[in-house]
Amino acid sequence: MRKLPSLQALRAFEAAARLQSFLLAAAELHLTPSAISHQVRALEAHFGQQLFTRGNRRVELTDSGGRLLTMLSAAFDMIEEACRELAPKITTxxxxxxxxxxxxxxxxxxxxxxxxxxxxxxxxxxxxxxxxxxxxxxxxxxxxxxxxxxxxxxxxxxxxxxAERIAPLASPKLIGKRFTRADIAKLTLIESKLNPLRWREWFTQNGLKMPESPQPSFDRAALVLAAAVDGLGVALESVRFAERELASGELVIVGDGLYTPIERExxxxxxxxxxxxxxxxxxxxxxxxxxxxxxxxxx
The missing domain is CATH 3.40.190.10 (Periplasmic binding protein-like II)
Structure with missing residues (x-):
């Protein structure tokens, strides 16, 4: 039979010695500081000598306490490694x-x-x-x-x-307070080259005449939206892509409620x-x- 002091007391001592604080040891082991102090005093009684010199806000190891910490740290490291090897492996x-x-x-x-x-x-x-x-x-x-x-x-x-909604999107700085259905033709129309819905089809579905003004185009939705945020013009793009910009107010749906809602898969x-x-x-x-x-x- 092994002649060992309380394992709980040894754990309390090791934590307090390593952290140099009964308070921090108590937090680590989910105990009260008084419980840590009680365990350490029980250990000191077992060995018949002091392991700490106690100050107002911190504790310091005695020579005997330092030697015990060195040996206990090595022992606890070995126990931890043995437990780690036997623990179930996390597969990914x-x-x-x-x-x-x-x-x-x-x-x-x-x-x-x-x-x-x-x-x-x-x-x-x-x-x-x-x-x-x-x-x-x-x-x-x-x-x-x-x-x-x-x-x-x-x-x-x-x-x-x-299905996701495809709508005209622009910076609120471009949109007047009295925006009408016909006003969209006065804005610069930004073409999203990969979007299956193009401006000409959108104008046709809304019964409006497509303007013949030049249309800047981009081959990425992210670039289209960035251009719209920068005030280049109005983008016809998926609302799914513009969630953050709409939430932050950098973009608004142009004439929301004035035009035919269009959804596509x-x-x-x-x-x-x-x-x-x-x-x-x-x-x-x-x-x-x-x-x-x-x-x-x-x-």
Whole structure:
């Protein structure tokens, strides 16, 4: 039988000696300072000598206390390592996601911290480009989020991420207080080259004549929105991409309520049919649909 003092007392001493404070030791071990002091005094009684010299606000080790701390620290390190080796290993796996740069930066990226909190064992490895990818040839990818028109192909499952509103967006500095339906034709129209809805179609659906003035264009939604924030003109873009700018007041929906609301399915979740049973893809799929439809995990 081992002749050892109380393990609880040894833990209290080690924490107080390492932190040089009964108060800090109490916080670390979830005890009261008086409990730490009681344990240390019991240990000193066991050894028949002082381990600390006590001051008003701090404690200092005696020579005997220093020697005990050195040996205890090594012993506790060995115990901790033995427990770590036997503890269950945390396994992680990765999910390779491909999408457009604007979707990554304007919508998906800001939401990934929430996904990581919900699925801490799943790491997202994201790549982006404006060009579509063929999942049957890109074996390194697990899923793709396609934008615009999607070519259906055997062996690939394609699911729309819900309809999203496409509306004219501009800095509030450009919009007068008495804005009328016809006033939009007086603004510089910024063309989003990859957006499937173009200004000419928007004007036609609203029964307005398209102006013949020059239209600056950009091949990224993020650039289109940045130009609109800077006051270059009015952008025709997905409200999904402009959440932060609308929330901060940097952008407003031009003539909200004056024009025909237009919604389109423009983003699509794609994965190989052979991976239908993959749990990691299912987790990401379900989370993505909840986010795109504005649902909480309680719904």
């Amino acid at each position: 796996e990765s999910l390779s996601v491909h999408c457009t740069p604007s979707f990554a930066s304007k919508w998906l990226g800001p939401r990934l911290p929430a996904f990581m909190r919900e699925y801490p064992g799943l790491t997202i490895r994201m790549s982006s480009s404006a060009e579509p990818v063929d999942l049957l040839k890109a074996a390194e990818l697990d899923v793709a989020i396609a934008y615009g028109s999607v070519r259906r192909q055997a062996g690939v499952v394609i699911e729309a991420l819900g 423009t983003h699509f979740f794609c994965y190989r049919a052979a991976d239908r049973s993959s749990q990691k893809i299912r987790h990401f799929h379900d989370w993505l649909l909840r986010e795109s439809r504005g649902l909480s995990t309680d719904e």
